[in-house]
Amino acid sequence: MEDRIWLIFGFLGHSQEVQLIVHTLLAAFLAILVAKLATKNLQIVPNGCQNVMEAVINGILYVGSDITNEKVARKYLPLAGSLAIFIFMGNLMEIVPGFEPPTGNVNLTLTLALIVFLYYHYEGIKAQGLGHYIAHFAGPVKWLSPLMFPVEVISHFSRIISLSFRLFGNIKGDDLFLLVLLMLAPWVFPLAGYALMSFSAFLQAFIFMVLTYVYIYGAVTGQEETLE
Structure with a gap:
């Protein structure tokens, strides 16, 4: 949202590039902070942040094992889990006044897609x-290989567009949706909008994580994926 108030970091300048960098670093910092808090004082019977993060990690492993297998899910948990948590933190910024979600910028989502x-x-x-x-x-x-090879190559490159624009489009759309709600009814309807956007923040991080597992599993096993 171009006219969003640049509250806290305004002294750094008002360019979109600066805002993207600052909010990306902030999302990464929040993800690391949560990880540090969860592992600061590990206990056999978890509580607090450790309990929440163990539930998150177990959930990611459960989904990853269901998509691939337990061995692959655990091996690639650092990548898939880190992406999911970082993207969720970035997505969640859209409900905080004065912040611009970095995942609502195609430059970041394209970078994440290229990494995968x-x-x-x-x-x-x-x-x-x-x-x-x-x-x-x-x-x-x-005898079909001359036809299939370029089709497969194009299909794989299309995944970059699919990953990046799906995330970017949904988060940017949510941002504009909130702007419309704030303009029409600034005190009532935005509460429902915040709830929907919080769910969308989780859903988009979940989808990106799932597709990461799908693509890795297809690559390491040679099996074609059915989930896009």
Whole structure:
């Protein structure tokens, strides 16, 4: 939202680039802070922040194991879990007055999509070998390989657009939705909007995490994914 008040960090300037950098660093800081608080005083019977984070991690592992298997889910938990928590923190800024959600900027979402894209190809090549990994792009039928190969390549590159614009579009849309509510009924309806946007913040982080697992599993096993 271009006219959102730049309250706390206004002394840094009013350019969108500065706002994106500051809010991205703030989202990363919040994610690290929550992790530090959860592991500061580990207990056998968890409570407080440790209890919440253990529930989050167990939830991510459960979903990841259901999509892939337990071994893959645990191996790639650091990436998928970190992305989910960071994206959630960034998304949640849209309900805080004076803050701009960094995930509502396509530059950040495109960067996150490229990280996933490059990483799952790297893991696929490492797991299967370069030759075998490239060969699976040609499909199981050899005489169709000249047709299938470019289709598969385009399909993989389209994932960058899918990941980045899905997240960006939904968060930016929520931001504009809140602006309309504030203009029409600043004291009543925004409460429902805040609830919906909080759910959307969780949902978009969840979807990004799920697709990360899906793409990695397809790359390391050579199996085609059905979830897009």
